[in-house]
Amino acid sequence: MTSANTFIARLGEGQALLGLWQALANPYTAEICAGAGYDWLLFDGEHAPNTSQTLLAQLQAVAPYDVEPIARVPVGEPVAIKQYLDIGFATLLVPMVDSAAQAEAVVAASRFPPLGVRGVASATSRASGFGARADYLARAHERVALIAQIESRAGLDAIDAIAAVEGIDALFIGPADLAASLGHLGQPGHPEVQDAVAHALARITAAGKPAGIFALSPEDARAKIADGFAFVSVGTDIGLLAKGSTALLEQAKG
Numbered sequence: 001m002t003s004a005n006t007f008i009a010r011l012g013e014g015q016a017l018l019g020l021w022q023a024l025a026n027p028y029t030a031e032i033c034a035g036a037g038y039d040w041l042l043f044d045g046e047h048a049p050n051t052s053q054t055l056l057a058q059l060q061a062v063a064p065y066d067v068e069p070i071a072r073v074p075v076g077e078p079v080a081i082k083q084y085l086d087i088g089f090a091t092l093l094v095p096m097v098d099s100a101a102q103a104e105a106v107v108a109a110s111r112f113p114p115l116g117v118r119g120v121a122s123a124t125s126r127a128s129g130f131g132a133r134a135d136y137l138a139r140a141h142e143r144v145a146l147i148a149q150i151e152s153r154a155g156l157d158a159i160d161a162i163a164a165v166e167g168i169d170a171l172f173i174g175p176a177d178l179a180a181s182l183g184h185l186g187q188p189g190h191p192e193v194q195d196a197v198a199h200a201l202a203r204i205t206a207a208g209k210p211a212g213i214f215a216l217s218p219e220d221a222r223a224k225i226a227d228g229f230a231f232v233s234v235g236t237d238i239g240l241l242a243k244g245s246t247a248l249l250e251q252a253k254g
């Protein structure tokens with residue numbers, strides 16, 4: 001698929017894109033991960049202790065690297081979407097999208113009038129090159145990609161309508177929250193949850209849009225790629241540090 005958004009354009013090349021979740025809210029570790037060879041990094045504004053300032057520092061730290069930065073807004077509302085776009089994120093993951101109406105509101109929040117309701121501050125926003133990009137206001141929406149996160153029974157029930165919304169460029173499955181919504185809190189690998197994941201993949205694919213997922217392990221990541229997911233988060237920075245530090249101590253002890 002051709003797109004002015006570089007992440008969506010790379011998805012169109014046909015290779016599954018592997019990502020790493022950034023929850024440490026730290027530009028130093030983000031830069032380390034940016035050099036590791038992942039296709040994309042997800043900067044989590046929903047669950048990680050991030051602010052616009054910490055997100056900006058991470059975005060600047062990874063800018064020199066060949067990696068696509070994606071930010072998850074804390075909520076799919078105009079204020080957060082405006083702030084994340086203004087500091088320079090072009091690809092946003094929006095959590096808890098449960099209806100087409102909600103998806104349409106998210107799209108409107110990402111676009112300047114008359115296409116939408118995004119507030120205008122291009123003279124001071126990093127996204128516009130602090131005013132240097134003369135065509136920013138006219139073309140910003142072409143470069144923005146929105147990924148709707150499906151992570152509830154309501155989202156599953158509305159997935160065809162959500163996937164059909166113009167301006168929603170991809171959909172992403174959150175197995176942890178989906179499991180909770182389906183009555184299997186803490187069990188994202190539960191057969192009922194995995195059946196729902198397979199159903200969601202089939203519906204997203206039928207809609208002609210890329211599907212992404214948060215994998216539960218490297219083995220799960222490989223399985224989800226084989227199933228047809230176009231972009232897969234294979235792990236988290238926190239998981240690497242927590243598991244790696246524990247494993248190293250055990251190795252040292254022998």
Ligand SMILES: O=C(O)C(=O)C[C@H](O)[C@@H](O)CO
Pocket residue numbers: 021044047151173174175176177178214236
């Ligand atoms: O529901 C999910 O699964 C996700 O959205 C991913 C988690 O939120 C991520 O923070 C890892 O726990």
